[in-house]
Each structure stands twice: as C-alpha cells, then as structure tokens.
Amino acid sequence: MTQMSAAEAAAEPRSTIRLSVNGKDHVLDVPDRKLLSDVLRQDLELTGTHVGCEHGVCGACTVQLDGDPIRSCLIFAASAQSHEVTTVEGIGDDPENPADVQQAFIDSHGLQCGFCTPGFITTIDAFVNENPHPSEEEAREAISGNLCRCTGYQNIVKAVQRTAELRGGCGQDCCGKDAPEVSQ
Amino acid sequence: MKPSPLRIHRPKTVEDTLELLAAHASDGKIIAGGQSLVPVLNMRLASPKNLIDITAVEGLDGLTATETEITVGALVSHRRLERDPGAACANPVLGEALGHVAHPAIRNRGTTVGSIAHADPNGEMPMILALTGGRVKVRSLTGTRTLTADELNVGPLETSLEPEELITEASFPSLQPGQRAGFDELARRSGDYGLAGVGLIMSTDNTDFASTSDRADYVDNVDPASSGAAGTAATITGLKAGFVSVTDTPDIIELDDVVAGTPVDRVDTIVDAVASAIKDFIDPEGDIHASADYRRHLTGVLAGRLLKRLSRPKNARGVSVLSGGQ
Ligand SMILES: Cc1cc2nc3c(=O)[nH]c(=O)nc-3n(C[C@H](O)[C@H](O)[C@H](O)COP(=O)(O)OP(=O)(O)OC[C@H]3O[C@@H](n4cnc5c(N)ncnc54)[C@H](O)[C@@H]3O)c2cc1C
Ligand code: FES
Ligand code: FES
Numbered sequence: 001m002t003q004m005s006a007a008e009a010a011a012e013p014r015s016t017i018r019l020s021v022n023g024k025d026h027v028l029d030v031p032d033r034k035l036l037s038d039v040l041r042q043d044l045e046l047t048g049t050h051v052g053c054e055h056g057v058c059g060a061c062t063v064q065l066d067g068d069p070i071r072s073c074l075i076f077a078a079s080a081q082s083h084e085v086t087t088v089e090g091i092g093d094d095p096e097n098p099a100d101v102q103q104a105f106i107d108s109h110g111l112q113c114g115f116c117t118p119g120f121i122t123t124i125d126a127f128v129n130e131n132p133h134p135s136e137e138e139a140r141e142a143i144s145g146n147l148c149r150c151t152g153y154q155n156i157v158k159a160v161q162r163t164a165e166l167r168g169g170c171g172q173d174c175c176g177k178d179a180p181e182v183s184q
Numbered sequence: 185m186k187p188s189p190l191r192i193h194r195p196k197t198v199e200d201t202l203e204l205l206a207a208h209a210s211d212g213k214i215i216a217g218g219q220s221l222v223p224v225l226n227m228r229l230a231s232p233k234n235l236i237d238i239t240a241v242e243g244l245d246g247l248t249a250t251e252t253e254i255t256v257g258a259l260v261s262h263r264r265l266e267r268d269p270g271a272a273c274a275n276p277v278l279g280e281a282l283g284h285v286a287h288p289a290i291r292n293r294g295t296t297v298g299s300i301a302h303a304d305p306n307g308e309m310p311m312i313l314a315l316t317g318g319r320v321k322v323r324s325l326t327g328t329r330t331l332t333a334d335e336l337n338v339g340p341l342e343t344s345l346e347p348e349e350l351i352t353e354a355s356f357p358s359l360q361p362g363q364r365a366g367f368d369e370l371a372r373r374s375g376d377y378g379l380a381g382v383g384l385i386m387s388t389d390n391t392d393f394a395s396t397s398d399r400a401d402y403v404d405n406v407d408p409a410s411s412g413a414a415g416t417a418a419t420i421t422g423l424k425a426g427f428v429s430v431t432d433t434p435d436i437i438e439l440d441d442v443v444a445g446t447p448v449d450r451v452d453t454i455v456d457a458v459a460s461a462i463k464d465f466i467d468p469e470g471d472i473h474a475s476a477d478y479r480r481h482l483t484g485v486l487a488g489r490l491l492k493r494l495s496r497p498k499n500a501r502g503v504s505v506l507s508g509g510q
Contacts, residue, residue, distance in 0.1 A: 008189070011189070012189045013189060013190065013191035013192075015192070031185060031189070032189075032190055032191050032192040032235075033185055033187045033188070033189055033190050033192075033225075034185055035185070035186070035187075035222075035226075038185060054186060054226050055222075055223035055226055055227065056219060056222075056223055056286075056290060059287070059289065062289055065292070065293070068263070068289075068292040069288065069289040069292060070289055070292050070293045071219075071289055071290065071293070073222075073226070074218050074219055074222040074223065074290075074293065075218055075222070075293065076192055076215075076218070076222075076235075076237070078192045078194065078237070079192070079194075079215070079218070079237050079239055081194075082240065123289065127288075141374060142288070144287060144373070144374035144375055145286070145287025145288065145289050145290070145375050
C-alpha cells in the first residue's frame, strides 16, 4: 500500500465489524475496504491463509464460508459478517494431531513449500464432505481452481483420495457408494 | 489494502437499497458476490466511493422452477442454481452452462444475476439469458421495468441499466415438450473463461422426444448402443444458437430454415450447414491464446458436436441420451 497522508487516513471510512472465525467471535475496527484475507492475516494473525494473486485465480486464500470454499481475497471483511468463517487453522492447528486432510497430505507427499497448501486443505475438506467417494477425475476437477507451483498435482490428487479413505470412504469411485470398503 | 478507500453500506431491505443507490448514483456501485467487481477494485480499474452490499437484503434469494420458467433472485449463487433439481428439470441448459463458470469456489459466492449485470461477452450466463429468451426485472425508486437480454445488453461489459437500478431477479423460460437444449465449451484450463462456447435449443415435432423431466439423463452416462426405439421418430423443427467469447454481446442466431424438416436420425446431413451458418454469424477476436480463425473453427466444431448429441435417440429406459458430448 502506498503511504497515506494523515488527512487521508482520517477520511478513510472504517467500521466496527463482528466476525466469527473458527468458532470464535471477534469485534474489530477495520477500514471498510479491507478484504477478509487481510483481516484474517493482519488483524487476527491467522497467517495460515496465504495470498498469491489477489484476484481469485490461484486459490491460495481459500477459506470456508458457512462450510463452502470461497476466495477470501474477493470478499470484504464487512461482507463476511453473519457468516461462519473457517480457515486452515480451524481445520487443524496442532502439528502433533493433524486433521485428516492434513494427514492425507503428509501420507501422499502432497506438499513441498506449502504456500498453496492451506487453500487446498480448505477446498478438499469441503469437497470430501460433499463427495465421500471421489474418482480420480472428480478429485482432479475438485482442485482445478487451486494452483501449486512446486509439488505438481499427482500427489495432491492422491491426497484428495487419501482424505476420503481416512474418512471411511473408499478413496476411489467405488460402485457400492453407500457400502465403502476401506483398502490398505 | 488493494482497493482505494470506500464505504460499504449493508442495507437489509430492497427499499433501503434503492434509496442508497439513488443517493450514490454518481459514486456508488452494487456489490453482490464480488467475484467480478472485487478483482476490478483490487486492480483499481474502478474506484467507487460507495459500495452497496446487497448480500444481506431480504427477499432476493428466491429460486423457483415451474413448467413455464425458472426465476432466480439476485442473491442466488451460481452454485445453488447449478445444483437445483427443479431448475435442472425445467431447463438443463442452465446447469450445463454453469458447470463451465469458473471454479466451484467462485461459483459458491458469485451470483447468476451479478454475472448478467456484468455483461461479459466471455460469460456463460448472459448468453443463456439471451438463448432461452429470458428477462430481468429491474427496480429503482421510480418504478419497475422488465428487460429482455436484447434490451439489457448494449455492448461488451455494458448494459442499459441506470446507476440507481437494481436487478431483483432474472427469469429463464423452461424447455417445452419436444425441445432439447445443451451447452459446450472449450477452455484452456478447467474453470477458465472459454476460448469459445456454444448453447443450442433444438425444437422437434415429437413432444415425447424430450420431456422436461429428463434431467438425470443429461448427467447419466448411458450407452447410445442400448437405445430403444422410443422417441426416435422426431423431426427437427427449429434451432437457436448462442455463443460465449466469440460475439460482442450475447447475440442469438435462429437456424430454423437450415434445420427444419430434418429427422433427428439424419442430423449428419445438416451438421456442416449449421456449422457454416454459425461461422458466418460470429465475430471472434484473436488474442495471445487463440487466433480469430481458430475460435471460428472451434465454434463450428462445438456446435456440430452439440447438435449431434441433442439428436441422439432416447435409450431403452425411455430417457434421452444426452451425455458424453463427443
Ligand atoms: C477467477 C475467476 C474466474 C471466473 N471465470 C468465469 C467464467 O469462466 N465465466 C463467467 O461467466 N464468469 C466467470 N467469473 C465471474 C463470475 O461469474 C462472477 O461471479 C459474476 O460474473 C458476477 O457475479 P457477482 O455476484 O460476483 O457480482 P459482483 O462482482 O458483485 O458484481 C458484478 C457487477 O454487476 C453489478 N451487479 C451485481 N448484482 C447486481 C444487481 N442485482 N443489480 C444490478 N447490478 C448488479 C455490480 O455492480 C458489478 O458491476 C470468474 C471470476 C473469477 C474471479
Ligand atoms: S489470493 Fe485469492 S485466489 Fe489468489
Ligand atoms: S507446495 Fe509449493 S506451491 Fe504448492
């Protein structure tokens, strides 16, 4: 951001907003133009949400709004009021006790630098809830809105199916959709 | 912070929204899902002083589907419409096109009405509104008006909406007995804007050829070889086509004189004529991703494939075989 003069800063519209993030309520005083991604990172210090492109293309900033993945760089924090926001920290915040999606990334070697990973975790968590038996093609489609520049996608696709497996689905497009057989 | 300083207003009623729009007609903008507007603000291609956030407004989230039409409130997300069984049943072309609108995370937040208001010639839903003969209902403090796609769309990213007007809903006519509709598109990556896209509505003389409740079959993979005789005896009476990314505004071409009188099982004999009429009609521009010639060629190929798919007979279960797309 370019430096603002004191007068400009004083004229900047601000509001008190109420945000519910990872089950906790926060009351914050922020400029109206502040994006949810920036409020999460700067005001709430939830730096797991990463920002890459800031125009909706890379998926790094993906969080869940009422359980559905959305881009936190494309919503003002003020507009996220009265919704429940879940960040990667809300999915799992304990290295000793990772969430199933996080464990799936470890098992499948689904990350290298980790920049893109939080966006994948929030996306995949919601996707597998919705589709507990994803085929490889469905898994690939589900992550097609997230970019990874170093791991490559093969192992991330595996992580989607591994997540399904850890949740008791079969990890592949099994025909008996309601009677999953867990392999391995 | 990327956007320039602005104030966000969050009205709860349509009346308050209209008051705010009138008060900020010169420096205000509606924000719905923000999936088109926020990138513009983040890049500072626009710097409105006031944003009227309509996402908390009551009464704009209605979604109904009948045999006549599908009515979509201003706050209905692309995703909700895509998954609505009633809408899928009434006119499956909406869901088919929505599957090509960006990625699920964008569709979760972006609204179909916002996309229509944005009037991007690369957008799927402005074209679907035109193809189906749909309308938008527009309100301001001074009254209500209803616009056809033709009346709404002025040019690329340009509509006839006044700054103080709000689209409260869009409505898309349902398919009528004997009609089938489909959409296909090619993009460089899944979720990207299409290099070219085509939507078709085909009419036939056989009211049993495609009942409007056959939705499952548009997604079900049914082997055409298992097709039974039911519903095969249909003659094409009309064809309408609309385009994504290869015309300036969502222009529709009527191809009734090219197709009328052709039995569906003889569709091969008209595919070339349809493709060539379409290639003459569109006006693609070249860019670094694809030349104008390539887009023109591609549009013809997509239209031909889609027409063949729509002409396939119903299968043994008595349902239309419309999946696959190849
Ligand atoms: C990465 C990415 C990829 C995308 N890919 C595609 C794609 O492939 N195909 C596609 O079609 N779209 C695509 N989009 C755009 C997406 O479809 C948007 O959701 C949609 O265009 C706008 O809907 P919205 O609710 O987000 O509107 P907003 O962004 O909030 O608003 C868009 C415009 O419409 C106006 N507006 C919104 N609602 C109303 C209303 N009720 N009355 C009057 N004016 C209104 C706003 O003032 C603004 O000018 C993409 C977006 C992103 C970020
Ligand atoms: S930072 Fe939000 S999508 Fe790239
Ligand atoms: S792990 Fe480095 S960008 Fe994906």
